Amino acid sequence: MALSGLDIYKLLPKTNCRECGFPTCLAFAMQLAKKAVPLDKCPYLSKEAKLVLEESSLAPIRLVVIGKDKKIELGNETVLFRHEDKFYHPAAIGFIIDDNSSDKEIDVKISKINRLKFERVGQALEANLAAIRQTSDKKRFLDVVKKVSAATQLELVLISSDLQAQKEALGLIGARKPLLHPQSAQNIADFAKLALEYKTSLVVASPSLEEISNLTKDLKKQGLEDLVLDTASKSLAKKIWDLTQIRRLALKKKDRSFGYPTLVIVGEKDPYLQVVEAADYIAKYASIVLLEGAEPWQALSLLTLRQNIYSDPQKPLQIEPKLYPIGQADEKSPVLVTTNFSLSYYTVLGEVEASKTPSYIMSVNTEGMSVLTAWAAEKFTPEKIASSLEEFGVKDKVGHKRIIIPGYVAVMSGDLEEKSGWQVVVGPKEASGIPSFLKNLK
Amino acid sequence: MAIELAKEKWSGVINQVKIGAAKAISVGQEQALPFLHEEGGAPHKPVVAYEVWDTVPADWPEALISAYGNVLKDPVAWVKKCVTEFGAQLVAIKLISAHPDMGNKSVEEIAALVEKIKKAAGVPLIISGCGDNAKDNLILPACAEALKGENCLIGSVTQDNYKTITAACLADGHSIIAESPIDINIAKQLNILISDMGMPAERIVINPTVGALGYGLEYAYSIMERARLAALSGDKMLSMPFICFVGQETWRTKEARATEEELAGWGPALERGIVWEALTSAAFLQAGADILVMRHPKAIDIVKKNIEELMRG
Numbered sequence: 001m002a003l004s005g006l007d008i009y010k011l012l013p014k015t016n017c018r019e020c021g022f023p024t025c026l027a028f029a030m031q032l033a034k035k036a037v038p039l040d041k042c043p044y045l046s047k048e049a050k051l052v053l054e055e056s057s058l059a060p061i062r063l064v065v066i067g068k069d070k071k072i073e074l075g076n077e078t079v080l081f082r083h084e085d086k087f088y089h090p091a092a093i094g095f096i097i098d099d100n101s102s103d104k105e106i107d108v109k110i111s112k113i114n115r116l117k118f119e120r121v122g123q124a125l126e127a128n129l130a131a132i133r134q135t136s137d138k139k140r141f142l143d144v145v146k147k148v149s150a151a152t153q154l155e156l157v158l159i160s161s162d163l164q165a166q167k168e169a170l171g172l173i174g175a176r177k178p179l180l181h182p183q184s185a186q187n188i189a190d191f192a193k194l195a196l197e198y199k200t201s202l203v204v205a206s207p208s209l210e211e212i213s214n215l216t217k218d219l220k221k222q223g224l225e226d227l228v229l230d231t232a233s234k235s236l237a238k239k240i241w242d243l244t245q246i247r248r249l250a251l252k253k254k255d256r257s258f259g260y261p262t263l264v265i266v267g268e269k270d271p272y273l274q275v276v277e278a279a280d281y282i283a284k285y286a287s288i289v290l291l292e293g294a295e296p297w298q299a300l301s302l303l304t305l306r307q308n309i310y311s312d313p314q315k316p317l318q319i320e321p322k323l324y325p326i327g328q329a330d331e332k333s334p335v336l337v338t339t340n341f342s343l344s345y346y347t348v349l350g351e352v353e354a355s356k357t358p359s360y361i362m363s364v365n366t367e368g369m370s371v372l373t374a375w376a377a378e379k380f381t382p383e384k385i386a387s388s389l390e391e392f393g394v395k396d397k398v399g400h401k402r403i404i405i406p407g408y409v410a411v412m413s414g415d416l417e418e419k420s421g422w423q424v425v426v427g428p429k430e431a432s433g434i435p436s437f438l439k440n441l442k
Numbered sequence: 443m444a445i446e447l448a449k450e451k452w453s454g455v456i457n458q459v460k461i462g463a464a465k466a467i468s469v470g471q472e473q474a475l476p477f478l479h480e481e482g483g484a485p486h487k488p489v490v491a492y493e494v495w496d497t498v499p500a501d502w503p504e505a506l507i508s509a510y511g512n513v514l515k516d517p518v519a520w521v522k523k524c525v526t527e528f529g530a531q532l533v534a535i536k537l538i539s540a541h542p543d544m545g546n547k548s549v550e551e552i553a554a555l556v557e558k559i560k561k562a563a564g565v566p567l568i569i570s571g572c573g574d575n576a577k578d579n580l581i582l583p584a585c586a587e588a589l590k591g592e593n594c595l596i597g598s599v600t601q602d603n604y605k606t607i608t609a610a611c612l613a614d615g616h617s618i619i620a621e622s623p624i625d626i627n628i629a630k631q632l633n634i635l636i637s638d639m640g641m642p643a644e645r646i647v648i649n650p651t652v653g654a655l656g657y658g659l660e661y662a663y664s665i666m667e668r669a670r671l672a673a674l675s676g677d678k679m680l681s682m683p684f685i686c687f688v689g690q691e692t693w694r695t696k697e698a699r700a701t702e703e704e705l706a707g708w709g710p711a712l713e714r715g716i717v718w719e720a721l722t723s724a725a726f727l728q729a730g731a732d733i734l735v736m737r738h739p740k741a742i743d744i745v746k747k748n749i750e751e752l753m754r755g
C-alpha cells in the first residue's frame with residue numbers, strides 16, 4: 001500500500017543532515033512517496049523503518065518474467081476493473097502439447113503454433129507459450145521436450161509432477177528458463193530448489209487458497225518469489241471465483257501471499273467451448289491461459305479478446321494522421337476522409353480493401369477520437385480537414401478535387417467545400433456501406 | 443489459519459424483468475457481480491434470443507444463410523424453425539421491412555405480421571423497430587396494441603425518441619429497451635426519463651450498444667461493469683438488466699464474414715464466424731449481460747452451454 005510523504009517522514013531520522021542530497025528529511029520523504037529516489041540514499045534509516053518502507057514500495061502483485069528471449073512480463077496489476085486504470089500485462093496465451101501424441105502429430109502442432117501470428121488494427125498479435133505436458137514415461141517426456149524446444153522460439157512451460165523428469169528436462173533446456181508446473185503441491189520444496197538453481201519460475205498449484213497462501217509464504221522464505229498461482233481443475237464458476245479472490249486478496253486486503261500472477265489450464269475438450277472457457281479466464285484476471293486447441297480461428301479470437309480487454313481505456317488507440325494509399329492507388333483513385341482513431345481507420349480500411357477499389361484514406365488528426373465524438377468536440381471540422389488536405393499534399397497525389405466524408409458529418413459539406421475548395425461527396429454512415437458506395441461512385 | 447476471503451457486501455440488487463405471458467422468462471435479480479455465486483444469488487440465468495427478420499436479409503454471409511436455409515424468406519416459418527428445431531425460448535423480431543428504404547411496409551401489414559408471428563412462436567418475443575424514428579413511432583405502438591397482454595420487450599428507444607413508444611408500452615403492458623450510445627450517464631438519464639412517464643423500473647432493460655470482438659467490445663464492456671457496480675451499490679436508475687445485440691454487430695465484421703482466401707491463415711470462415719459471435723457474447727456475459735440477441739444456431743448452443751457451466755456454481 002502506498003504511504004504518503006508524511007507517513008514516510010515519520011519513519012525518517014528527522015535530523016535534516018542533507019546527506020541524501022535534499023535540504024530536509026521531509027523533502028526526501030516527499031520524493032520517496034513519488035518513488036523518485038531510491039531508499040538507500042539515506043544512510044541513517046533504522047532497520048524497522050527500512051523494512052516498512054521496502055514492503056510499502058513493493059507492488060501488491062509481483063511482476064514475474066517468464067522465459068529468456070521474449071521475456072513475458074506478467075502480474076503487477078493494480079486494479080480489479082479496467083476502467084479504474086487499465087490492465088497492464090496482457091495474459092500470456094499458450095498451447096498444450098501432450099507427450100502421448102505421435103511425433104507426427106507433435107510436428108504438425110508445433111508448426112501450427114509457430115504460425116499463430118496475426119495483425120489487427122496495426123498491432124501484432126502473437127501466441128506466447130508452448131506447454132509440454134507429461135502423460136507418458138520420463139523418456140518420452142524428455143524426447144518431446146527436446147523436440148518442441150528445438151522447433152519453437154516461444155517460451156516454454158513444463159507440466160509434470162515427476163521431479164526427476166523435470167530435473168532432467170531442465171538439464172536440457174534450463175537456459176530457456178521454462179516455467180515449471182508440478183501440477184500439485186507435492187515435493188514443492190524440491191521443485192523450489194530446482195527453480196532456484198535454474199533461476200526460473202514455479203507454479204504453486206493447489207485447489208485450496210489457504211494452502212497456496214501458506215506455500216507462497218514458505219517459498220518466499222526460501223528465497224523463491226518468482227511464483228505463479230494455479231488453483232487446479234474445478235468448475236468454471238469456481239475458477240472465476242478463485243481468480244477473483246486472488247486478485248482481490250492481493251489488491252484490497254494487501255495480502256502479499258496472493259500477490260502473484262495466476263495460471264489456468266482449460267479443461268474443456270470441445271473445440272468451441274474450450275475457446276469460450278479460455279475467454280472467460282482472460283476477462284477475469286488470469287495471467288496465463290493454456291489450452292489444447294491451436295487452430296488459427298481459436299487463437300485469433302482469443303488474442304483479439306486479450307487485445308480488447310488489455311487496451312488502455314484512458315488512451316484510445318491512434319494511428320499516424322496521413323494520407324494512406326490502399327491497393328494500387330493512382331491519380332484517379334477516390335479519397336476517403338476519416339479520423340485517426342484506429343478503430344475508425346481500420347474499419348474503413350477493411351471495407352475499402354473488401355471493395356477492391358484502389359483508394360486513398362486520409363486520416364485526420366482528431367487526437368484518437370471517433371468520427372462523431374471528434375465532430376462534437378470540434379476536432380473534426382471543415383478547417384481541420386482543409387488543412388490536412390494541404391498538409392498531406394493530397395492535390396499532388398490525385399488528379400481530381402473530390403473527397404468523400406463520413407455520412408455522420410454530412411452537415412459540414414457546404415462549409416468544407418468553401419474552406420477547402422474541394423468538392424465534397426457524402427459517404428455512407430456505416431463503414432459497411434463503403435463497398436457498394438465505391439462501386440456506384442462515378 | 444483460515445484465510446479471510448475478500449467478499450463484497452452489496453446493498454443493491456438488479457431488477458427482475460419478466461418477458462412473455464404463458465411461457466414467461468425472467469431475467470435480472472442478480473445480487474452480485476456475474477457468476478460470483480458465493481457472494482450473492484442470481485436466480486435467473488442469462489438468456490439468448492434468436493434474431494429473426496421480417497424480410498430476407500440481403501447481406502448475411504454464407505455461414506448464416508446455410509444455417510437457416512429456406513425459412514429466411516418467411517418470418518413465420520423462420521420463427522417456427524427457431525422454436526421447434528433449435529429450441530429457442532425467446533425470439534427477437536426485427537421489423538426491417540417497415541423501413542422507408544427497405545420495403546416501407548404499412549403499419550397495418552406490420553401489425554398483422556407480428557400477430558401471426560406471435561401465434562406461430564408460442565414463446566416470449568422481443569420486438570425491434572426498423573431504425574427509422576418516425577416510422578418506428580408508428581409501427582411499434584401498433585405492434586404493442588396487437589400484442590397486448592403478451593408482455594413483450596419492445597424497442598429500442600433513445601434519449602431523442604422515447605415518448606411515443608414508452609406511452610404505447612405503458613398502455614399495453616409491455617417492457618421497453620432503453621438504448622444509450624456507450625455512455626453511462628445517458629443510460630441513467632434515459633431510465634429516469636422513461637420512469638418519469640410512469641413506467642415501472644421493472645419494465646426497463648438497458649441496451650448499452652455493444653461492439654463486436656475486435657471492434658470496440660471493450661467500450662461497452664467497461665460501461666456495463668461500471669453500471670453494474672453502481673447498481674449493486676444502490677443506484678436504482680442503473681439497476682436494470684442488460685440486453686446486448688451481439689449478432690448484428692459480429693456478423694458485420696471482416697473476421698466473421700471474409701472467406702479463407704481473403705484472410706489467408708486465419709482459418710475457415712464458418713468456424714471463425716461462429717467463434718466470433720460466441721466469444722463476443724461470452725465477454726459480455728462476464729460484464730453482466732442478461733439477454734443476448736444472437737444469430738448463428740451453433741454459436742447460440744455454445745453460449746448456452748457456457749451459461750450452464752457458469753450458473754452451475
Ligand code: SF4
Pocket residue numbers: 012013014015016017018019020021022023024025028041042043044045
Ligand atoms: S539523509 Fe536521511 S536523515 Fe539526512 S536529511 Fe536525508 S533523510 Fe534526513
